[in-house]
Amino acid sequence: MEIRNWVYEDVYAVAALEKECFRDPWTYGMLAETFFNSAAITLVAVEEGKIAGYAFAVKGVEDADVANIAVAPQFRRRGIAQALLKALEERAAAAGVQRLFLEVRVSNAPAMLLYLKNGFTGSYVRPRYYADGEDALVMVKSVAR
Ligand SMILES: CC(C)(COP(=O)(O)OP(=O)(O)OC[C@H]1O[C@@H](n2cnc3c(N)ncnc32)[C@H](O)[C@@H]1OP(=O)(O)O)[C@@H](O)C(=O)NCCC(=O)NCCS
Secondary structure, X not given: OEEEEOOHHHHHHHHHXXXXXXXXXXXXXXXXXXXXXXXXXXXXXXXXXXXXXXXXXXXXXXXXXXXXXXXXXXXXXXXXXXXXXXXXXXXXXXXXXOEEXXXXXXXXXXXXXXXXXXXXXXXXXXXXXXXXXXXXXXXEEEOOO
C-alpha cells in the first residue's frame, strides 16, 4: 500500500468514495477547492492500483481538524485507515500542529473504535452537529513533537 498526497486526477475517485461512504458527501467541487487551500493535508491510500481510501485535515495554528477519512468497503479491516491516520499525524506534527481534533457521529462505532485504538480520546459532544440532527462526539489527540 502506498500513501501519498492526492493529485488532481484523484479527485473523481475521492468524490466517488465520499458518495459511497457518507450520507452528506463532500462534492467534487468542494474537494477540488482543497488545492487552493495551503492549510489542507490531503492523502490517498493506493492499493492494487486503486484509490482504496483517503483522508484530509485542515491545519490551524496549533490545532488541525480531521475533516474526513474513509476506506472503500472492499478494502476495509486491512489497516488502511490506521495508516492514513498515522500519515496525517506525521504531516500535521511536522507543520507544528500540537493537537488533532475530529468529529464523529455518535452512531459510528467502527470509526470511534478506530480513533480510540489510535490514541484519540472523547472530549465533548456537539448536539445536532449533522444536518440530519445527529450529535457529534469531538475527539482529540496530542501530536506535539
Ligand atoms: C471507519 C473506517 C474509515 C475504518 O477503515 P478501515 O481501513 O477498515 O480501518 P482499519 O482496518 O485501519 O481498522 C483499524 C481499527 O479500527 C477498528 N475498526 C475499524 N472498522 C471496524 C468495524 N467495522 N468494527 C469494529 N472495529 C472497527 C478496529 O479496532 C480496527 O483494528 P482491527 O482490525 O485490528 O480490529 C471505514 O469503516 C469507513 O470508511 N467507514 C465509512 C466512513 C466513515 O465513517 N469514516 C469516519 C468518519 S468520522
